[in-house]
Amino acid sequence: MKKSQILRLSIAAVLALAICVPGFSYNVGGKELIKNGEGPRNKWMMQIYWATLYVPQELKGAGDTQIIDADQPMIMDITITSGVVTKDKFVNAIVEGFENSGKAGYPTADKQAYMNLYNSVAFAKGDLITHRYEAGKGLTVIHTPKGGQSKVLGTIKGLQTKKAWFGIFLSSKPAQDNLKKKLLGK
Helix, strand or coil: CCHHHHHHHHHHHHHHHHHHCCCCEEEECCEEEEEEEEEEEEECCEEEEEEEEEEEHHHCCCCHHHHHHCCCCEEEEEEECCCCCCHHHHHHHHHHHHHHHHHCCCCCCCHHHHHHCCCCCCCCCCCEEEEEEECCCEEEEEEECCCCCCEEEEEECCHHHHHHHHHHHHCCCCCCHHHHHHHCCC
């Protein structure tokens, strides 16, 4: 068996465990994060991506504003589940999401800096986009192509962009109400 096949199988196994094993967690900045909730983003009667929110134990089951405002480590994983998602469609949806998040009280001056992270990225079904927030460091975006190597796209410093990003999903003007409920574990 070739090394590339072994690597692909290993990555697939890890991703399968991450999705299927209830005890799966992340460790960010020395703090363990646990799954708070997960669910699909649907549009045009089809699933576009699957989102999973990981928070510290003390935020498990917390309300939307508590999670958005918390200056604590957290992660949002987005797995592209549809072949119709392109970088341009994703970025346009995020622009709209940032606008709605801003209207809900979570604006960011770093919207363009966030968008620029995707300049050299192409999306495909099965790709994973991880948004990792760590207090004092900022929001780090990581792209993992299906079966490929993870690549850090960049980090945007500060709490405000973290609030705006998580506000896209959890604010009073979320991308999808049903997804918000699922991410909150309801």
